[in-house]
Amino acid sequence: KDEPLVIGFETSCDETGVGIVRGETLLVDAIASSVDEHARFGGVVPEVASRAHLEAMVPTIERATRDAGVKLADIDAVAVTSGPGLAGALMVGVAAAKSLAVALGKPLYGVNHLASHVAVDIVEHGPLPEPTMAMLVSGGHSSLLLVPDVTHEITSLGATIDDAAGEAFDKVARVLGLPFPGGPHIDRAARDGNAVAIDFPRGLTTGRDVERHRFDFSFSGLKTAVSRWVQAREAAGEPVPVADVAASFQEAVTDVLTRKAIDACRSNGVENLQIGGGVAANSRLRAMAQERCDAAGITLRVPRPGLCTDNGAMVAALGAQMVLKGRDASPLDIPADSSMPV
Numbered sequence: 001k002d003e004p005l006v007i008g009f010e011t012s013c014d015e016t017g018v019g020i021v022r023g024e025t026l027l028v029d030a031i032a033s034s035v036d037e038h039a040r041f042g043g044v045v046p047e048v049a050s051r052a053h054l055e056a057m058v059p060t061i062e063r064a065t066r067d068a069g070v071k072l073a074d075i076d077a078v079a080v081t082s083g084p085g086l087a088g089a090l091m092v093g094v095a096a097a098k099s100l101a102v103a104l105g106k107p108l109y110g111v112n113h114l115a116s117h118v119a120v121d122i123v124e125h126g127p128l129p130e131p132t133m134a135m136l137v138s139g140g141h142s143s144l145l146l147v148p149d150v151t152h153e154i155t156s157l158g159a160t161i162d163d164a165a166g167e168a169f170d171k172v173a174r175v176l177g178l179p180f181p182g183g184p185h186i187d188r189a190a191r192d193g194n195a196v197a198i199d200f201p202r203g204l205t206t207g208r209d210v211e212r213h214r215f216d217f218s219f220s221g222l223k224t225a226v227s228r229w230v231q232a233r234e235a236a237g238e239p240v241p242v243a244d245v246a247a248s249f250q251e252a253v254t255d256v257l258t259r260k261a262i263d264a265c266r267s268n269g270v271e272n273l274q275i276g277g278g279v280a281a282n283s284r285l286r287a288m289a290q291e292r293c294d295a296a297g298i299t300l301r302v303p304r305p306g307l308c309t310d311n312g313a314m315v316a317a318l319g320a321q322m323v324l325k326g327r328d329a330s331p332l333d334i335p336a337d338s339s340m341p342v
């Protein structure tokens, strides 16, 4: 009962998330999304996202506290994503968190969005092995992170040099005429497709750039290859086999992601891999990662899909770790840092 009760706000992109945890136990994960408002633009529109956060913030806090059966007065700490993300979107969450911290007279913890994608696995699967290798694959990031302790000194081993993995899913979905965000639609379409029908390129796995970019990713060449392949079909007046293209594209992405993640574990002597971010919801990625980790003797942890995409629980989870590990609270004048490094 003396475990800290922590509320976390996430507004870095298009999800308004409010999570509440007690220690390492998740009590509630309330979310409001503006994704439908962005769909017709084919991507997240920052101004639209900020306005949606402003409208959703307080109702989502109310829903979270009601569903968790807790009073705001009982909260021990307030955590918020302070970066990286969309500047105007972050500001809404940061302003709300500061206000609540001041009103309650409780500490504020500004946390890193990437680190919280890793921390959420603690409320799902228990304490994180230290060190853990984390692969974060979302609409905005594709990173390999060496995590000695989720509250402290995370090192980025590599990242995408062009598109993020989720961005590639979204762009390829568009080429195939599937709705935004495309990841779940490609995942579904791929189930009826042949993953070895088309041999799409695996970026930064061969050639002279490999050594310098061993733990980096590149997905823009793959996206272009898919787009050219589809255009050639259309130009020839032939039907596009959407399921096969989706499955073959998805296979190329997951092949590269899992290969590099396991290489990163091996070369750093790390026996635990955690995968997070929206793309970690992908069914093929989850299956392939499990197969390859089993073969390599690596323990894999992936949160349930709802905790892989952006949410408030991850922020509360990291905030609680900050409290439990005795980390310093943030000053009340912290900025929203849109390009915050991990």
Ligand code: KG4
Pocket: 013, 137, 138, 139, 140, 141, 165, 166, 167, 169, 170, 181, 182, 183, 184, 187, 277, 278, 279, 280, 281, 282, 283, 308, 309, 310
């Ligand atoms: O983590 P997230 O919710 O937001 C960011 O921080 O970016 O990730 C969103 C991304 C989108 O690009 C979406 O298409 C992708 O995650 N995504 C998926 C799946 N579900 C969501 N990609 C592949 N397969 C999925 N099942």
Ligand code: ZN
Pocket: 113, 117, 138, 277, 278, 309, 310
């Ligand atoms: Zn995210």
